[in-house]
Amino acid sequence: DQQVKQNSPSLSVQEGRISILNCDYTNSMFDYFLWYKKYPAEGPTFLISISSIKDKNEDGRFTVFLNKSAKHLSLHIVPSQPGDSAVYFCAASAKGRRALTFGSGTRLQVQP
Amino acid sequence: DSGVTQTPKHLITATGQRVTLRCSPRSGDLSVYWYQQSLDQGLQFLIQYYNGEERAKGNILERFSAQQFPDLHSELNLSSLELGDSALYFCASGPDSYNEQFFGPGTRLTVL
Numbered sequence: 001d002q003q004v005k006q007n008s009p010s011l012s013v014q015e016g017r018i019s020i021l022n023c024d025y026t027n028s029m030f031d032y033f034l035w036y037k038k039y040p041a042e043g044p045t046f047l048i049s050i051s052s053i054k055d056k057n058e059d060g061r062f063t064v065f066l067n068k069s070a071k072h073l074s075l076h077i078v079p080s081q082p083g084d085s086a087v088y089f090c091a092a093s094a095k096g097r098r099a100l101t102f103g104s105g106t107r108l109q110v111q112p
Numbered sequence: 113d114s115g116v117t118q119t120p121k122h123l124i125t126a127t128g129q130r131v132t133l134r135c136s137p138r139s140g141d142l143s144v145y146w147y148q149q150s151l152d153q154g155l156q157f158l159i160q161y162y163n164g165e166e167r168a169k170g171n172i173l174e175r176f177s178a179q180q181f182p183d184l185h186s187e188l189n190l191s192s193l194e195l196g197d198s199a200l201y202f203c204a205s206g207p208d209s210y211n212e213q214f215f216g217p218g219t220r221l222t223v224l
Binding site: 004006032034036041042043044045046049089091093097098099100101102103104105 | 114116118143145147153154155156157160167168170202204206208211212213214215216217218
């Protein structure tokens with residue numbers, strides 16, 4: 001049973017445009033959400049996170065939105081750059097636990 | 113560079129064998145997590161150690177075991193290896209007061 005789902009395996013956008021990556025979850029005990037970026041042959045790199053007490057968190061070009069009622073979060077990248085091309089993973093942790101549950105990832109390709 | 117180191121980078125072995133993967137956490141982090149990523153899927157949590165003690169277990173097979181030493185480095189032992197154990201194994205560390213985890217570059221295990 002996949003508790004964190006990324007239903008789009010891939011996404012292609014033009015340089016300078018907005019990239020929107022989506023993630024859905026089913027476990028109501030999740031209270032902290034994270035996005036990681038992964039390049040080939042490297043480990044995941046932490047990007048941005050959000051606590052369930054917030055609905056938005058921004059860090060430079062990256063913004064994460066959380067809709068608790070829909071159990072949905074999204075990562076917005078504005079403007080997208082070719083260096084953003086990577087696989088993006090959504091992850092979640094439950095109250096009192098640090099272990100992360102990951103989605104299957106979305107491959108983002110930013111076209112110059 | 114996340115500050116988390118893993119060795120070896122690649123490991124090729126045969127079915128039935130036993131291997132040991134090593135991880136050194138970031139300076140100051142007491143928690144170490146192990147994750148498995150198979151076939152471009154999401155990462156699956158295996159086990160967490162905190163300051164030498166097992167804290168949480170995920171989908172870790174009985175053939176797999178881990179430990180964390182007094183200097184806080186950790187080892188993941190995989191025995192009676194099967195073809196399906198071929199995967200990327202990531203180690204992560206993080207401060208206990210935060211949910212964010214920082215990942216090493218991974219060990220790619222190939223079982224022939």
